[in-house]
Amino acid sequence: MAIEIERKFLLNNQHWREQVSRSTRIAQGYLNAEPSRTVRVRVKGDSGFITIKGKNEGISRVEFEYEIPAADALELLKLCPNVLDKTRHLVNIDGHTFEIDEFHGLNNGLIVAEIELASENASYPQPDWLGPEVSGDVRYYNSALSEKPFSSW
Template sequence: MSVEIERKFLVNSGAWCSEASRSIRIAQGYLCTDPERTVRVRLKGEQGFLTIKGRNDGITRAEFEYEIPLADAEALLKLCPQLLDKTRHLVEHAGHTWEVDEFHGDNAGLIVAEIELGSVDEAYARPDWLGAEVSHDPRYFNSALSTHPYTRW
């Protein structure tokens, strides 16, 4: 079983922009948003992915991700009630890669940074542009943002 250990933070300034090494546009939708088992379809550039995630246990949860044909991902996205549109920026900081997601559309104005860790207690350096941690706030889960967008809070 694959396990995801992830912390999520708000971003408090645009200082990360000059540190971004790569950016990619992402479209994603959810076939299932049940907290026990979310099923996500994602287009990352010209690649398609299907991801199944289990219930959160703190910052840990089961995650299974599979690359699927682009045409399949496009067809599956059409089955999703709402789509998330975001640009993911990769930022290297003190030996870790931060994924800074800049949301568009109904979630415009929201920028969050995520870090995946090897263990729950792994140490990491906080960049100056990092704001409050929202790892435990379900409003910031992507599955929640697809049904309750940031601009409608």
């Protein structure tokens, strides 16, 4: 069983942009967005993925992700009520990777950074651009943003 341990943050400034190693456009939708389990479909660049996640236990939850044909992912996205559009920027610092999601469309203006950790109490870099932690705030879950976009807050 795969466990995802992830912290999520708002950003203090734009200094992270100088450290981006790669950026990829992502279309992402939810076939199921129940708090106890989510089923996500994603097209990331030229690849498709389906991901099943369990309920959050603190900052941890089970996660299973599988690559699927991009054509299948595009068809599955048509079954999703609201598809998120975002650009994911990767920033590597001291052996850790921050995934910075810059949202478009109805979530335009929202930028969050995520970092996956080996354990809940693992240390991680804290660059000056890393702002307040929002890991436990459900409004910032991608599944929640697909139902109640940032522009409606």
